[in-house]
Amino acid sequence: MTTPAERWLLDTNVWVFGLRRDANFPACASLLDQIGSFAIIIPLQILKELTVNLTEVEIQDFYRLVNSYPERFEVSWATAPAERVKFYQEHGCRPHASLVFQLRGDGIHGFISQKHATFLSARTPGRNSGRGGIRQCWKLQTRENSTKSM
């Protein structure tokens, strides 16, 4: 019996700094190198942001990679329900955090970002454990290889 891999959402900055192999953020590349030991969900907003950062050929390569590894990748094409967006906005979530609105919640282990990670744990009161909640939020430390729990 195979244990299902934990499903994580990587922020666009992790993808960008990781693909750049940016020496300022080595943890991003390290994290990308470990995909497979955990699964990835890619929400629509992240896809759109990556499409802006990559050329057409590069994004095609990216899609090909994702499609070649369905055991560990899930792309979410859905936009968030309006009522969920409204809920988070009423609780002070910044507009650029809208990618969080796309999270369906069920089965997502957490969100990893080089920055902007705090809003998830801060804006999801009462939803930090159990089914349907985002159980952990991690922020990668700058210039270090380790990760830090937010």
Add this chain to the structure above:
Amino acid sequence: MQSVDELARTITALEPAQQQALIDKVAQLNFQKGLRDLADKYRRRLLAEDRLDVPPEQIWSELRRIRQEIADHDYAG
């Protein structure tokens, strides 16, 4: 190095769970190779555009701008 036939015989002699683990590992390694190739291509392009060594602050600024624009478009109102 084993031939493909020898390799296949070795694999079929494995327990089903071991075969599955092997298949998973091959998929992961193939993915990682593809991701490294994509990173190399991306870096080569940025280097050619003289953008590989831009300050991180500039990259952050651009990422923030992109996020804001998309969020404004998708979640306006």
